[in-house]
Amino acid sequence: MGLISGTLLSSNEEILYTIPIMLLIIPALNSLIGDISTVLVSRLTTHLYVGTISPKIQKSERLKEDFYGLFITILLSLASLLFLGYLTGIVLGIEIVNPFLMIIIIIITILLIFFVMFITLFIGAIFLFKRGMDPNNFLIPFLTSLADFLTPLFLILFIIIFI
């Protein structure tokens, strides 16, 4: 999956050369979505084992609390990342093409992946748990690779569409 992600970046090298700020923040974006998803999987697994979430695909207060907690965390982290990333870019003299549009693209990308991850991982955790498997062991390596692949994919896709 890492090599697929590399292939994606490599075959869109002109975007990386024209929008170098992307290279600056891609590792942090990958890490952000990976970290938040890992926290989600660990929490879901614990809830399933302890019984605070029933192994059914349905809404619950506990799930909503986790969703809003992680959603606010990802928004705060994203704001910090954009602030620090742009500040670093300005200090290092890295050209920032269409700064506001790039911010919107990054926010849409991360939120879209967060929603996809939340739904996929919730369904995946219940599916695995019902079959007697530990969701941590299967979903964490899977989500890390998925995040590494989806982040550059959606970023490049939105850049091609909007810029």
Next chain:
Amino acid sequence: METQDSKRKIIKETFPSEIISIIGDLLAGIVLSVLILPFDSFIVLILMIPALLSLRGNLSGPFIARTSRDLVIGNFSKRTWIENVLASYTLSIITAFFIGLFSIVLNLTIFKLTILSFQYYLTIPIISIILTLSISIPCSTGLNYVAFKRGLNPNNVVNPVMTAIDDFSTVFCFFLTIIMLGVP
């Protein structure tokens, strides 16, 4: 209790770790965009970097977890640590070799570039990951030990800090490797 955490508690505990992680990853981004981007062979080099970052995560995570476990259950000794280190190095060399091999295949089938000779595809990931682990292993062992001695749970403390250190060191060691090998 994790099962009773309110959203406020989730934010309070997760957000500071994320800030540390973001700072480390931005440093990795600086190395990428300032030091590696100007290389003529950038198009080929960028192919390997995400795979090396994933590999680092998949090796370092279990290493940290095993060391934490040994410390917590009182099983930590020079012998268990050396076994753990050797396992991590062996696995990293084998996987890095395959990253190089698959990069060659991808280049031959998709990119068809002749900027780099095949020996670089194999040596860059191997040397790079060995250098990275040589920074990561002493750092994570030291952090694990200090956290444990101070009565903290190493599992909660060491991972976010090491993610930041490791992501930066992976990209920086990659840069050092291509300089050492004289990659164009």
